[in-house]
Amino acid sequence: MVSLPRIAPMLATPGKLPPASVDDAYAYEVKQDGQRCIVYCPGDGTVVLRSRSGADITPAYPELAGLGTALGSRPAVLDGEIVALDGEGRSDFERLQSRMGLAGSPARAARMVTKIPAHLMLFDIVFLDAHDLTRSPYAERRTALESLVLAGAAWSTPAAAVGHGQQALDMTRTAGLEGLIAKRLTSLYEPGVRSRAWIKIRHVRTEDIVVGGWLPGHGRLTSLPGALLMGQPGPDGRLHYVGSVGTGWSDTERTTLATLLDTAASDTCPFTERPTAAGARWVTPRLVGEVRYATRTNAGRLRHPSWHRLRPDLTPDHLG
Structure with a gap:
């Protein structure tokens, strides 16, 4: 079994939409309103979830345990956001708060699964099989992530649109979403760094x-x-x-x-x-x-x- 590297999440810098002249050099993802999570799947069917601070939050989200089975024997380290969705399918941090902090109370966490189910939005992959992908550009990492076809009741891989940033931002405003993350297609994954290669554009x-x-x-x-x-x-x-x-x-x-x-x-x-x-x-x-x-x-x-x-x-x- 491959030993997985511990990786701190890369962070986005607050800012504005990239200029129209470089719009097609970026991919745009919906900004999720939840708990950032690095996912460790060693290839034996198990899963370990770590928060942005590095704390083990696995017991708080038992519905995500099946992700290890979905990956099979392929060791991987994934990056994403755990969310709780409202009635219109939007991430709602207030709903998620009742799920957070339950890592030390697995029985209570299990009861909460049916009341407020958590969903993991996967948007990056930084290790796959025996390969460190942090030095691979974003575009290649997204291709690798999408090739895994990770879609289940409790996890999914939301789309990333290349270019059309203004249209995407307008769409998120109309839909009542928090905003966008613009990611430069050539950007490497910088663990623990608040990078200008990733820009978060919020409506407030x-x-x-x-x-x-x-x-x-x-x-x-x-x-x-x-x-x-x-x-x-x-x-x-x-x-x-x-x-x-x-x-x-x-x-x-x-x-x-x-x-x-x-x-x-x-x-x-x-x-x-x-x-x-x-x-x-x-x-x-x-x-x-x-x-x-x-x-x-x-x-x-x-x-x-x-x-x-x-x-x-x-x-x-x-x-x-």
């Missing part, structure tokens, strides 16, 4: 942030967060303050956040620059969330941010 601007503190709400909400103080790791590895967010969550989400903040309470401000926020309460910076925003100020603050969701699949060490 979003950022992953780290929660470093919070401000209590007013009135009946004094025990709950009225705003979260946000940071992002800088090149120096320290947490830099990027503003506060106080809108966008439901009452249920606010209560969930309050519990998480309470368990992470700290006496120390984690930011390099202490925010001028009266009554701020600090937390150990381990909680990651995603916010929508309008623009950035010259000082790096996020303007008009709105809370989008928790990101339990990410840790501060894996941002950037």
Whole structure:
């Protein structure tokens, strides 16, 4: 049996559509809204799923175990996104959240399979048989992936369209999807790198942030967060303050956040620059969330941010 290499996922850089003059040098894939996953199939019928952070999440998704059988004796390392689909076939991160974090509770994960089934969208292959494909161009890797004809009840290989980027982007907007990933056909697979060869084009601007503190709400909400103080790791590895967010969550989400903040309470401000926020309460910076925003100020603050969701699949060490 072949020993499979551990490979960190290649990441896309936020940006705009490539210019029309180079449109046909890119393939366009629908941006999925789920949990990134590297899939290890050693060729003996087994499967190991690892998240972006490298954690083993295999027990959380028992419906994906059959992928190893589908590949047969061919050892492979695949790249994809685990999603939960809504009634219209769109990936819905909020639905998926109830499936995440169950790697330590296989019995509960098994019960959730029928309630909220997970689906693995495969979009790349980085190892096949005895061959490392990371130095092969994207176009060749896609050909190899599609040749495996991986299509099942719990996994599929969505199409990638070469060229026609504007049409593809318009289609995703009309369909209510998050956006596109543009991938240069000649691009190599760069493990662990946020590469400019892959561009993610979203219909709204979003950022992953780290929660470093919070401000209590007013009135009946004094025990709950009225705003979260946000940071992002800088090149120096320290947490830099990027503003506060106080809108966008439901009452249920606010209560969930309050519990998480309470368990992470700290006496120390984690930011390099202490925010001028009266009554701020600090937390150990381990909680990651995603916010929508309008623009950035010259000082790096996020303007008009709105809370989008928790990101339990990410840790501060894996941002950037």
